[in-house]
Amino acid sequence: MTERNIKDKVILIAGGAKNLGGLIARDFAAQGARAVVVHYNSDASAGDAQDTVAAVKAAGAEALAIQADLTTAGAVETLFAEAVAAFGRPDIAINTVGKVLKKPMAEISEAEYDEMSAVNAKSAFFFLKEAGRAVNDNGAICTLVTSLLGAYTPFYASYAGTKAPVEHFTRAASKELGERGISVTAIGPGPMDTPFFYGQESPEAQAYHKSAAALSPFSKTGLTDIEDIVPWIRFLVTEGWWMTGQTILVNGGYTTK
Numbered sequence: 001m002t003e004r005n006i007k008d009k010v011i012l013i014a015g016g017a018k019n020l021g022g023l024i025a026r027d028f029a030a031q032g033a034r035a036v037v038v039h040y041n042s043d044a045s046a047g048d049a050q051d052t053v054a055a056v057k058a059a060g061a062e063a064l065a066i067q068a069d070l071t072t073a074g075a076v077e078t079l080f081a082e083a084v085a086a087f088g089r090p091d092i093a094i095n096t097v098g099k100v101l102k103k104p105m106a107e108i109s110e111a112e113y114d115e116m117s118a119v120n121a122k123s124a125f126f127f128l129k130e131a132g133r134a135v136n137d138n139g140a141i142c143t144l145v146t147s148l149l150g151a152y153t154p155f156y157a158s159y160a161g162t163k164a165p166v167e168h169f170t171r172a173a174s175k176e177l178g179e180r181g182i183s184v185t186a187i188g189p190g191p192m193d194t195p196f197f198y199g200q201e202s203p204e205a206q207a208y209h210k211s212a213a214a215l216s217p218f219s220k221t222g223l224t225d226i227e228d229i230v231p232w233i234r235f236l237v238t239e240g241w242w243m244t245g246q247t248i249l250v251n252g253g254y255t256t257k
Contacts, residue, residue: 006028006031006234007033010037012083013096014127015098016039017039017048019192020194021096023230024096025038025052028061031234033061035086037083038065039070039079040065064082070127076127080133083134090135092142093127093131093135094141094144094237095144097119097120100197101158102155102159104155105158113158116158116159137180139182140182141173141184142187145166145186146189148163149163150255163188167186170184183244187233187249190250190254191223192226193225224251229250
């Protein structure tokens with residue numbers, strides 16, 4: 001049986017500059033990855049990307065930061081091509097890219113819908129497509145979705161609604177790539193203690209989310225801490241490879257399916 005671990009592997013992380021993606025990059029470097037490709041979207045996160053690259057190198061791995069707006073198929077293809085040119089084919093590809101919008105459906109413009117669809121669904125589709133072409137046999141692919149896929153709630157139609165297709169993309173990719181031993185999963189964290197959460201929520205909503213999970217009293221903030229998500233991703237792309245085609249909600253009892 002092929003050994004499933006991180007040691008000496010090449011890792012590509014979309015949205016790997018900061019927050020959850022940055023922590024994954026640091027963790028995987030500490031676990032012995034040979035190289036980590038840190039994707040970032042815009043100049044605003046360039047400094048974070050370079051900080052993450054420096055931390056990865058300090059942990060003993062090679063690293064490279066690549067900027068790209070992944071809302072076009074060509075940009076996703078170029079990201080993988082540059083990663084392969086730098087370090088060879090990746091063994092593990094992780095996509096943490098996403099955009100949150102909290103609004104009543106009646107207030108969402110066509111432009112906002114198109115942007116949400118491009119960031120959350122289209123980019124995920126083409127990431128899976130290119131990962132399927134580039135990732136080594138017996139590798140792993142994991143995409144971040146949201147625990148709102150298990151919620152009955154207003155105001156997140158354009159967010160959860162454009163993350164929902166990734167569930168089927170994951171199932172389809174796992175079937176198509178299974179003959180090569182590639183595991184494909186999606187993981188849906190609860191509301192995470194990152195700037196993406198606080199920018200969308202009122203103080204009253206923040207207070208609700210911080211108390212909504214069954215395990216909220218045992219979290220540092222009441223929310224999902226990124227430190228609690230990284231071990232699950234690490235597991236799914238290594239020893240947990242037999243769980244493929246699944247969307248796993250990891251949220252301390254915030255929502256279930």
